Amino acid sequence: MRSHLLNDLTAERYRRSVTEGVERVAARLAATDRPFTGVTAGELAPRIDRIDLDRPLGDTTAALDELEEVYLRDAVYFHHPRYVAHLNCPVVIPAVLGEAVLTAVNSSLDTWDQSAGGTLIERRLIDWTAARIGLGPGADGVFTSGGTQSNLQALLLAREEAGTDDTARLRILTSEASHFSVRKSAKLLGLGPDAVIAVPVDHDRRMRTLALARELERCRREGLVPMAVVATAGTTDFGSIDPLPEVARLCDRFGAWMHVDAAYGCGLLVSPTRRHLLTGIERADSVTVDYHKSFFQPVSSSAVLVRDAATLRHATYHADYLNPRRTVAERIPNQVDKSLQTTRRFDALKLWMTLRVMGAEGVGRLFDEVCELAREGWRTLAADPRFHVVAEPALSTLVFRCIPAAVTDPAGIDRANLYARKALFASGDAVVAGTKVDGRHYLKFTLLNPETRPSDLAAVLDLIAGHAEQYLGESLDRAS
Numbered sequence: 001m002r003s004h005l006l007n008d009l010t011a012e013r014y015r016r017s018v019t020e021g022v023e024r025v026a027a028r029l030a031a032t033d034r035p036f037t038g039v040t041a042g043e044l045a046p047r048i049d050r051i052d053l054d055r056p057l058g059d060t061t062a063a064l065d066e067l068e069e070v071y072l073r074d075a076v077y078f079h080h081p082r083y084v085a086h087l088n089c090p091v092v093i094p095a096v097l098g099e100a101v102l103t104a105v106n107s108s109l110d111t112w113d114q115s116a117g118g119t120l121i122e123r124r125l126i127d128w129t130a131a132r133i134g135l136g137p138g139a140d141g142v143f144t145s146g147g148t149q150s151n152l153q154a155l156l157l158a159r160e161e162a163g164t165d166d167t168a169r170l171r172i173l174t175s176e177a178s179h180f181s182v183r184k185s186a187k188l189l190g191l192g193p194d195a196v197i198a199v200p201v202d203h204d205r206r207m208r209t210l211a212l213a214r215e216l217e218r219c220r221r222e223g224l225v226p227m228a229v230v231a232t233a234g235t236t237d238f239g240s241i242d243p244l245p246e247v248a249r250l251c252d253r254f255g256a257w258m259h260v261d262a263a264y265g266c267g268l269l270v271s272p273t274r275r276h277l278l279t280g281i282e283r284a285d286s287v288t289v290d291y292h293k294s295f296f297q298p299v300s301s302s303a304v305l306v307r308d309a310a311t312l313r314h315a316t317y318h319a320d321y322l323n324p325r326r327t328v329a330e331r332i333p334n335q336v337d338k339s340l341q342t343t344r345r346f347d348a349l350k351l352w353m354t355l356r357v358m359g360a361e362g363v364g365r366l367f368d369e370v371c372e373l374a375r376e377g378w379r380t381l382a383a384d385p386r387f388h389v390v391a392e393p394a395l396s397t398l399v400f401r402c403i404p405a406a407v408t409d410p411a412g413i414d415r416a417n418l419y420a421r422k423a424l425f426a427s428g429d430a431v432v433a434g435t436k437v438d439g440r441h442y443l444k445f446t447l448l449n450p451e452t453r454p455s456d457l458a459a460v461l462d463l464i465a466g467h468a469e470q471y472l473g474e475s476l477d478r479a480s
């Protein structure tokens, strides 16, 4: 069994094993002609349940053969141009290479004595990101597992900086289109059930700053403490960007912590043509970025950045066995002092390799391409009488629904769209997302693949319209 340990004696086995795995994936990528096979959980579960985990195959090739059956063949493939559903992106090769390296070396970024150069590489990338945002010389931050954790940590710092222990009076103001991790964080932070105030959005799904000002006034009148305003730079459904300069002004006036959730919109930081859309982000107290969304990085890769490094002390705890107090005086860089996690992946290496091979502009150009594609898709949808599209895209999402000519009641339109999405998923020809707008069912394209062409979008729209028509045909049959 020792031959399975990765070490000096097994370097050749390591090379062979990983190469065999890489070849399987490469072959699968080349052979994929649809984003999904349409397999159901009911079909797949018995294949997985049948496997006796207490009887190993003992052989890499056999294990990979089995893996084809239970995973590789039926996985959802994001590199396929007709996967246009969620904010999970196709990945760039330098980042995948970084992933392979960081896994093999297995650095843990909690302490210097488990990572050495890894810690410094992460710190450089944090400084680089903070500089792109414009947070100033006192900024800092740390890599996290995702936007959810980044938002939680930012709000933890905001709560600690709010200057009151009376958690019942604390309020977080965020738009009604913001991510649910804001509400989840409020709960985890022990705030009351009314802690999150949902500020209305305008037609383009941007926070109404007049309404924000009104809510802040109301907090002041009622003796409540607005511990943070969470602005979103790229809402998950619409890609809408809240008016950051006005939010910043209001945060100044009311003494609230400004957090910008740029989990999705962070790609604009490297965009050659669209960076201006983030104007105002430089005034934030904290920022969430998800490199695993708009930087084309594999899951996980995310960070939380703060304007004032000192605020990270609220996440600092010392353990004699790990990061004793004296290591601070000795200036030993232990990233665990800044993180909610302890053992932590060296995810930063993926971004490092990406920047060193492709450069930031290369990433930004890819993100620009998907934003352009969304604009083109919007024109197509707006001109097509079969569809209703909700708003012009700010980034790379399109929310729309099919309006079959024969249906007039809203519930019937809802059902036709729900059916079309399910039928499309079951066919595996394309994968689209769904959401609700004003209580009605809509469909969503999240465009993150620069290989998706306008003709792919047109083809997917035809498929959707076809499934909706088929549903109507069947429901007419049922009715007659």
Ligand SMILES: *Cc1c(COP(=O)(O)O)cnc(C)c1O
Pocket (backbone or CB within 6 Å): 087, 145, 146, 147, 148, 149, 151, 178, 179, 181, 232, 234, 235, 236, 261, 262, 263, 264, 290, 302
């Ligand atoms: C995706 C997303 C999140 C959550 O990020 P995860 O990486 O999925 O945890 C938070 N905020 C916004 C706006 C998002 O789009």
